[in-house]
Amino acid sequence: MTDGDLTTEVKGISLITEQAKEVLNQRQLIDYRDHREKLIRWMLNLGKDPSSAEGYAYHTARRRADDCDKFYRWKWSESGYTTDVTHDDADAYMRELVYGDRSASYKTNIQKTLKMLFQWRSWEYDEDKWEPQLSISNSRGATQPRDFLSREERQQIREVALEYGSVPHYNSLSPKGRKKWKRYLARRFRKPMSEITKSDFERANGFKIPSLVWTSLDAGLRPIEVKRAQVQWIDTDNAVLRVPADQAAKNNEHWTVSLQQRTAEMLERWLEERQLYQKYAETDSVWLTREGNPYQSHSLKYLLEQLCDLSGLSTDNRSISWYSIRHSVGTYMTREEGLAAAQAQLRHTSVQTTMKYDQAPVEDRRDALNRMG
Incomplete structure (x- = not known):
């Protein structure tokens, strides 16, 4: 693969940034380029509302692609090359930003980008969507823990x-009551009602x-x-x-x-x-x-x-x-x-x-x- 291949763009958005070229070897660049292409095409065609096949505007997609690249490069600096980023990585990245001197607007936009990234990972890899540990307010420029229990x-x-x-104790039930609870346990444990035994009551x-x-x-x-x-x-x-x-x-x-x-x-x-x-x-x-x-x-x-x-x-x-x-x-x-x-x-x-x-x-x-x- 030539160096020109590595600078391939999707509708004007670069698949490989100059910063990524500085830290990745040839094979890693090929893998990262393929990973980025899937993400960017999804952003442009589905990202804003996948259920309605509505993508992001070009400028939004380009900015978020750049923000994602920064996040991946931060991850590599922590533990080496990977495209398998996690919710823990996103939370750790946001915590670093919180104590930095970036504006509240920048931090808010980064969090939106990471939410979008994990929405794509949910779409592409059937992973969970990200629920940030920190709730960042653009208007106040502050961070707070999410709601906690009193x-x-x-x-x-x-x-x-x-x-x-x-469930009630097996021996305390009448035959009619036992039948009702067996029906409930059959649904709960996903097995035929005829196979529900006293041990299933104890398990419940x-x-x-x-x-x-x-x-x-x-x-x-x-x-x-x-x-x-x-x-x-x-x-x-x-x-x-x-x-x-x-x-x-x-x-x-x-x-x-x-x-x-x-x-x-x-x-x-x-x-x-x-x-x-x-x-x-x-x-x-x-x-x-x-x-x-x-x-x-x-x-x-x-x-x-x-x-x-x-x-x-x-x-x-x-x-x-x-x-x-x-x-x-x-x-x-x-x-x-x-x-x-x-x-x-x-x-x-x-x-x-x-x-x-x-x-x-x-x-x-x-x-x-x-x-x-």
């Missing part, structure tokens, strides 16, 4: 996790969901950490998670994360129960979905929405996702023990990342108003 809401979610998906009342939710409420697990969590992380005797450096989500450090004793007990019960299920026989993953897949952002968001609905918590005018649990941990740990404790609990390498949680929760501000009279 203390009361955390307690409600913790308690309702014990009820989620539960298992400890998977409570252990997942309670551990996240204590450790502020990111969706990627729920996905990566290994049995070896769990030390129930000492009520901690021990996350090895090579499995940490955003850094290469070992982390020891505190858990409540009741959470450790819930995990211990789940680990015992977990051994009964065939889908865990050849994996060290702590939690898998009903279909035997790792949890993703969308499945965790759905679970949290179900828990909110079950507990009567309104999500109107709020941006609720699994990160709402993590942000509540950061906010209240900062209020109770300070930034250093929150930094360790949330596994941040830099205290600057934790500083966004140094804010007064709404109940603290209400108490202040009451004292003010």
Whole structure:
């Protein structure tokens, strides 16, 4: 392939930037060019509204193509060449921009570009869409954590996790009632009603969901950490998670994360129960979905929405996702023990990342108003 081939354009938008040429070898350039061509053609023809086959205007597509190139080059400077960028990469990139001297408008545009990039990856590779950790306001030039759960809401979610998906005890049901619940479990476990047994009733009342939710409420697990969590992380005797450096989500450090004793007990019960299920026989993953897949952002968001609905918590005018649990941990740990404790609990390498949680929760501000009279 000649150098001229590498400068091929799509409707005036360069597939290979001069900056990319400086850091990639010939084979990498070929791969990156093909990757960029798919993205740029999608932007021009579908990107604005894929359902209506409406693309972006040329100038918008060119600017976003340039912004994507900067993001990819940042990723390469961190860990070498790849086109497989992740949600964690996008969040880390945005955190760096937040503490830079760029304008709020620039930061907002970059976030829009990254959302578009992961919308394309969802279209092209069937990946999850990106839900940014930071919400960036162009008008105020500020960044805030996404909506977090209050203390009361955390307690409600913790308690309702014990009820989620539960069914009456097998022996307490009449034949008619048992038939009704068997029909429900047949749909839930996707098996014939004739194959539903007493063990399925016990399975429905298992400890998977409570252990997942309670551990996240204590450790502020990111969706990627729920996905990566290994049995070896769990030390129930000492009520901690021990996350090895090579499995940490955003850094290469070992982390020891505190858990409540009741959470450790819930995990211990789940680990015992977990051994009964065939889908865990050849994996060290702590939690898998009903279909035997790792949890993703969308499945965790759905679970949290179900828990909110079950507990009567309104999500109107709020941006609720699994990160709402993590942000509540950061906010209240900062209020109770300070930034250093929150930094360790949330596994941040830099205290600057934790500083966004140094804010007064709404109940603290209400108490202040009451004292003010």
